[in-house]
Amino acid sequence: MPQEIFTHQFNNGLVLLAEPMDWLESAAFTMLLPAGCSRDPEQFAGLSNVTSEMLQRGAGSRDSRQFVEAIENLGVDGTSGVSNSHTTFAAAMPATNLYEALSIYADLIRRPWFPEDQMSEGLQVCLQEVWALEDDPAQQAIVQLKKQHYRDPWGRSCQGTEESLAKITIDDVRQQFEKTYHPNETIIGIAGKFDWATLLDQVAELFEDWKPFQNGEIQAGVPQEKYWHKKCDSTQTHLGVAYDSVPYRHPDYYQARGAVGVLSDGMSSRLFTEVRERRGLCYTVYASMHSLQDRGSVLCYAGTSTDRAQETLDVMMAELLRLSQGIQQNELDRLKARVKSSLIMQQESSRSRSGSVAVDWYYLGRVQTMEEISQKIDSLTCESINSFLNRHQAGNFTIVTLGENALEVPVGIS
């Protein structure tokens, strides 16, 4: 059955994408708002996160308790989060409650109260996230790796710091909301059981009169150090390694994705085999593609005990460098099997598809059908991936370590 994906762009710029999955009884939406933390003014790091938190403290006709009561009684299972590029609200629910859920979330993102008397509590919630990160060196390694590898603000994480949060007032939150919550650049992805004509009318009713706003350009900061170490009181050392690759919208993206798959997808992948299975150096080791709109990279992580950290880094680096010597047919065959089964299994989840269609639109300005992705995967060959790897050799590494000792990092990275 050919996959059908409806798209509609309203006059105010809002994009609605909808993928019918009639075999399910659920529906899900993913709202991507252009309110990522890369939009935080430098002195107010964490502002988008505070804004997202304050948004949920009363909107439209409901205070925060009435909001939670309403969505829970409708069986809406929702999440929210702030990434570098977006604030995201996503939810799955019984299909019959889709319209009511959308209308509640329309209030949230269009008509928040921003009650001043809840500002200190909202800030306190965001401070808890700052402290949580301090206790989690594995997560810190990845957060710091992005900071070191990308120029600010693209390497930022959303939490901010104790100092920056202390400066934020309710007026800053209101201003940030005015600047970053607008229909142009907002994408709503929906998947599951629905009738398209009805859905289009409903979304029009809820969002068509939302006024667009043109936000300014983001200014790039200065490049960061290529090696960063933090001394930690721990039996473990956490290693992060990054190097440049291509972004999601690049014609060679699936070549890069294929190569990283050989490195890290599945139990027979190279990093898992060489670092964990053969040498027993660690429990967790992986590499993954990370994409911004105009640039992409490979991010790698391993956590290991202090006295084995240097060997772990050395083995990881050797695998990253060995990749440019090429991949084998059997590695590619296994990768294709895994990717294709993941694609098919996505059809069991409206939540997963609503996210995929929204993210595709953000990066590509269109949605790829699963058939199209499947064809791209099929067309990968060892020659095509090896040719890509020849043109994009791993190098110019950014490395972060958290642990007892700094490590010897490979020559030529600084």
Added chain:
Amino acid sequence: MRWRCPLEFREATLSNGLEIVAECNPRAYSVGVAYFVNTGSRDETDDIAGVSHFLEHMVFKGTPQRTADDVNRELDEIGSHSNAYTSEERTVYYSNLLPELQERAVDLLSDLMRPSLRENDFNTEKQVIIEEIYKYEDQPPFGAHEKCMNAHFGSHPLGRSILGTVESVTGLTSDAMRSYFERRYSPGNMTLVAAGRVEFEQLVAQAEHLCGGWQSFETHREAPSLAPRNGREIFVKDSAVQQYVVLMSRGPAATDNDRYAARVLGAVLGDDSGSRLYWDLVETGLAEYAVLASHEFQGAGIFMAFLCCTPEQTVENLDRIQGILSAAEQEGITESELNQAKNKIASQVVLASERASNRLFAVGSGWTQRREYRTVKETVDAYQAVTLDDVRAVLDNYQLTQNTMVAVGPLTDLPDLAG
């Protein structure tokens, strides 16, 4: 939400005792297959602490027919999403994949259930297990859950650590592991579970062919009576920024009918959104998280609350939690809280059931814990049937304020809490 798919539950038992159960859904896009083995940390002794979990790793290291590399390669060749986990009372090996590959997955998983446990692999994998122990020591909540299980259950087998310690794992021999394997992995102590687009006849025929020759032997699980200790233990971790506290009290066991009411009560008091703990501690920013839920085991159950907040705020927050538990014991919960929690849980059950991989665990747990199969609708109905009286009975039967407490973090001392 309606469930319209024609699902069929099927079961079969081989002559050596291996049970095969499946929820067959002809409309699913995938199939999940798993071996549920009734063994875990509660079946260990001090000298082999951590062996169940270590064995779970060793199972992937090969069989007389397959090397460790073969196993990993084949799992990836069939495009499967495969893994395993070990709990206090279960070790589960599972694979989710496309329906046309069911036969290959069953062939591979069944072979793995009779592992070689080679000495070389054993020594290398021991390092990985030790790294895993370090990993959990290094990430929040720094073992607080296991420490509290130990404090709450004391010498009862459920108080045992799943991972074991660096010392116990270091001291473990492959002979001791083999002997444990030979006591626990009897076909009568294992269940082959499948869900999704299952070919049941083929599954049974294949199991007969591959597993029919496995020798059956008696297995035994200790289930001594339980005397929760309700103690207070503090583990100082200077390097932590936040304080982590676990509270445990008695709750329904896996076969107790009041487990549905207990889960509804848990959602009202301590779900991560919209609960009493949420509104009082999390939404106010007093805690990073404060949650409570019930968990069931064979012959015992617990209510477990988890608190994470600054050290300075900990005492006040614990007072608030104890106040919330005590208010619930005295006044119960309201009709609207009950309905909201039921609606929320029912929807979560139905949403999760859309994935065959989730049904695999639901069907497998239900069967191995209770020898019972419940459809999604029956599960939803069981939650919807919970009344205020049922919740009242749970509050009366299991005093949530009578709890064991374990704290991990910078604090060196915590005052006793008012009941």
